[in-house]
Amino acid sequence: IRVHADGKYHPTWGDRSDGRKIRTLAPMAQITAYFQVERNTCSNLFEESFEITNIDRYIRQKRREGLTDFGITHVLLAAYVRGVAKYPYLNRFVSGQKVYSRGEDIQYCMVIKKQMQVGSPDTAIKVHLSPYDTAQDVYEKLNAAVASVKSTTELDSSLDGLIMALNLIPGVFLKFTVWLLKLLDYFGLLPRFLLELSPFHGSLFFTSMG
Numbered sequence: 001i002r003v004h005a006d007g008k009y010h011p012t013w014g015d016r017s018d019g020r021k022i023r024t025l026a027p028m029a030q031i032t033a034y035f036q037v038e039r040n041t042c043s044n045l046f047e048e049s050f051e052i053t054n055i056d057r058y059i060r061q062k063r064r065e066g067l068t069d070f071g072i073t074h075v076l077l078a079a080y081v082r083g084v085a086k087y088p089y090l091n092r093f094v095s096g097q098k099v100y101s102r103g104e105d106i107q108y109c110m111v112i113k114k115q116m117q118v119g120s121p122d123t124a125i126k127v128h129l130s131p132y133d134t135a136q137d138v139y140e141k142l143n144a145a146v147a148s149v150k151s152t153t154e155l156d157s158s159l160d161g162l163i164m165a166l167n168l169i170p171g172v173f174l175k176f177t178v179w180l181l182k183l184l185d186y187f188g189l190l191p192r193f194l195l196e197l198s199p200f201h202g203s204l205f206f207t208s209m210g
Contacts, residue, residue: 034097077206081130106128107202108206109126159198
C-alpha cells in the first residue's frame, strides 16, 4: 500500500466505496466468512435489560437544557457511538467474503412513519454519525433527518423514489435486476448513490418499539 505524505488513508485496489478492506486479519478470521456465508449461520442473539432511573434523569436534564425532544432513542444511539469510539471493530462489515471497515463513518438506519398514525406510510432514514459526536450532536443529526422526511406527507424521499421505480419493473425482470444488484454488491461495484439509499447497508439498523 502506497504511503501518502498527508498521513491519511487513501482508497486502493480491493477497497469498496463504502469501506476499506481489512488486510491484517488472522487466518481464521479470513476463512470463516467462506464457511458461514448466510446471516443465520453467523448471528449472535441475546436479550438484555437494564435499569433506567439514571437515564431518565439524564433525559430530563437534556430537555431542561433545550433539547425538547431528547429521548431514550438518542441516549441509546449516543451510547452506541461511544461504543464504536472505544471498539472501532464494531464498525466493520462482511461483503463478498471479505471484511471491510467503515472507519469513522457510523451509518445509522431506521424506519420511521411520516405521521404518528397507524395508516401513515413508512420510509427509511440513514444518518451519518462520527465516533466524536456528543449526545447533542446525535440529537441534532437524527432530528434533522427525521424532520426532512416528515416535512411532506407524500413518499418523496430518494429511497421511496428508487423503490417505486423498481416496482415498475415486471416481476421476472425485477428478479434479475435484484440478482444483478446483489452481484455488483458482492464485488464491491454497487454505485455509491445506491449504497447511500440502501437501508440494508449501514453500521446499525435500529427499531424502536416504543
